[in-house]
Amino acid sequence: MRQRRILVAHPVPGLYGADRMMLTAMQVLRDAGAEITVVVPEQGPLLPYVERAGIRTRLLAFPVLRKALLRPVPLLRLAVTTPWHLYRLWRMIRIAKPDLIYVNTITLPHWLAAARLARVPAICHVREAEDGMRPALARLLLAPVRLAAVVLTNSAGTGRWLSEHQPRLSDRVRVVYNGFDFGAVAGDTGEPGRLVVVGRLSPRKGQDVALEALALLVAQGCDVRLHLVGDVFRGYEWYEDQLKADIARLGLSSRVFLDGFCADPTSSYRSAHIVLVPSRLEPFGNVAVEAMAVGRPVVATRVGGLPEIVDDELTGLLCPPGDPAALARAVARLLDDAGLATRLATAGAVSVRERFGIPRLTEDLLAAMDAASPAVLSSAPNAE
Numbered sequence: 001m002r003q004r005r006i007l008v009a010h011p012v013p014g015l016y017g018a019d020r021m022m023l024t025a026m027q028v029l030r031d032a033g034a035e036i037t038v039v040v041p042e043q044g045p046l047l048p049y050v051e052r053a054g055i056r057t058r059l060l061a062f063p064v065l066r067k068a069l070l071r072p073v074p075l076l077r078l079a080v081t082t083p084w085h086l087y088r089l090w091r092m093i094r095i096a097k098p099d100l101i102y103v104n105t106i107t108l109p110h111w112l113a114a115a116r117l118a119r120v121p122a123i124c125h126v127r128e129a130e131d132g133m134r135p136a137l138a139r140l141l142l143a144p145v146r147l148a149a150v151v152l153t154n155s156a157g158t159g160r161w162l163s164e165h166q167p168r169l170s171d172r173v174r175v176v177y178n179g180f181d182f183g184a185v186a187g188d189t190g191e192p193g194r195l196v197v198v199g200r201l202s203p204r205k206g207q208d209v210a211l212e213a214l215a216l217l218v219a220q221g222c223d224v225r226l227h228l229v230g231d232v233f234r235g236y237e238w239y240e241d242q243l244k245a246d247i248a249r250l251g252l253s254s255r256v257f258l259d260g261f262c263a264d265p266t267s268s269y270r271s272a273h274i275v276l277v278p279s280r281l282e283p284f285g286n287v288a289v290e291a292m293a294v295g296r297p298v299v300a301t302r303v304g305g306l307p308e309i310v311d312d313e314l315t316g317l318l319c320p321p322g323d324p325a326a327l328a329r330a331v332a333r334l335l336d337d338a339g340l341a342t343r344l345a346t347a348g349a350v351s352v353r354e355r356f357g358i359p360r361l362t363e364d365l366l367a368a369m370d371a372a373s374p375a376v377l378s379s380a381p382n383a384e
Contacts, residue, residue: 004369005035007098009111011064013044015263016200017286018127020046021154021178022104025125027053028179028362029369037096045263062089065107065141067235082110089114100372109144116147121372124148125176129161129283129304138165145169150372152176152365154284155305174368177308178284179361185295185349186270189342193224195331196272198265198287199279201232201240206278206301208239208246212324213278213331215250220328222335224255229268231261269294274334274341277306280321285309289356292316292348297341299330309356315348 006029010022023046026036030053037056040047041064047057063078063085089110093101101115101122115122124145130138142165145151151172153159163170195214199205207228214226232240240258247256262268265287269275275291277300284305291298292315300306301321310316317333319326334341 004033004100005096005098006037006100006102007093007096008036008038008102008104009062009108010038010040010046010104011107013040013042013046013050015045015049015261017178017284018105021127021286022125023049023053024179024181024358024361025365026050026055028358028365030055032362032366037098039092058092060088060092062108063110065109085110086114086117090117093118093120100369103148106141106145112144112147121149122147123150123152123368123372125152125154126158126162127154127283129155129158129281131161131281131304135165142166142169148172150174150368152368154178155308157304157308158283174364174371176364176368177356177360178286178289179358179365180286180289180293180352180356181358182293182353183266185293189338189345190273190296191271192273193222193335194271194273195224195226195276196229196268196274196291197226197276197278198229198262198268198291199277200230201228201243202236203239204279204281205230206280206321207243209278209280209322209324209327210276211243211246211250211252211256213276213327214252214255216324216328217331217335218252218255220332222332224331224335225257226252226255227257227259227268227272229259229262229265265290266294269296272296274299274331276327276331277301278321278327279303279306282306288316289352292345292352293356295345295349297334297345298348299327299334301327309352310348311351314344315351316344 038050039058039060041062050057101120103111103124106126106128112122151169153175156175159173159175197210217224269291275296275298277288279301282304288298288300288309298316300310302318303321312318317330319330
């Protein structure tokens with residue numbers, strides 16, 4: 001990386017999938033010789049991990065596009081303040097003199113615009129694939145991504161969604177799968193009947209579908225329990241309330257456990273008999289990779305990047321999203337056929353370790369950086 005200076009814009013310094021994957025990617029670039037500074041708009045639990053990795057952090061308030069902004073008054077306020085935010089970001093870029101701006105989401109269009117104004121090439125890492133979004137809104141949201149020199153996507157599914165709404169980006173899109181530093185494969189089959197869903201409590205993660213599937217399994221006489229590992233994102237407290245109401249309505253109070261947030265869910269995977277990924281929307285699917293790597297059979301939905309991780313009937317089972325009956329049938333198959341569960345778990349562990357390890361991420365990420373090199377060498381403020 002020739003001591004390349006990279007300024008990273010990251011929206012919310014939490015400890016969920018996109019946050020951990022950003023940190024892993026930055027560690028890869030650090031190990032390749034890059035000098036990295038991560039800029040975030042607020043304090044968060046990710047920052048100590050970033051700093052312990054020897055990566056600098058900076059706090060600077062900047063806009064992050066959220067659903068709450070998609071209303072007339074917030075949009076007007078954003079439009080009025082945009083020149084001021086662009087100036088502040090442009091000034092920071094000129095002072096820092098980076099060779100490259102790495103924007104870790106499509107929700108930071110101001111950073112892409114400021115990078116263009118400062119004549120510093122930008123890479124946008126697209127980790128979203130909002131399949132249910134209205135086409136006109138998707139085109140508007142993705143328009144600023146056209147300012148990026150190179151566009152990374154976390155799956156081919158995300159790349160297709162991006163190219164569908166912004167065809168001009170197709171020749172700049174590179175798929176860079178998330179990379180994982182895998183631990184040992186578990187030597188047992190977990191706790192019998194223990195089903196686990198890991199992820200932020202959100203309708204897109206489908207915890208409500210898992211509850212309905214659990215009720216069907218119990219009605220069939222299966223001795224199963226469900227652990228929901230994750231907390232609720234600000235503004236989605238209503239969904240947690242809905243889940244609690246569903247638990248009571250379905251008579252599952254003694255069989256469902258809200259385990260809350262866990263920074264490292266490895267122990268949850270290891271204690272599981274089967275890991276469920278019932279997402280309605282999933283651009284990649286970190287949970288599927290992590291659970292399979294531990295050696296647990298996975299039942300996931302056929303959406304987004306999940307079919308790129310789970311090969312149906314070979315390394316796991318896939319079912320339609322939003323279909324509790326199909327999810328219950330897949331789980332029942334694994335409960336009734338220990339041989340099938342073991343075969344899928346074993347094949348799944350081998351598959352994800354081959355395809356989603358750090359060596360693969362390093363190769364793909366450095367190749368993407370090299371793809372941006374002509375722009376970097378011709379327009380970087382400190383280029384020779």
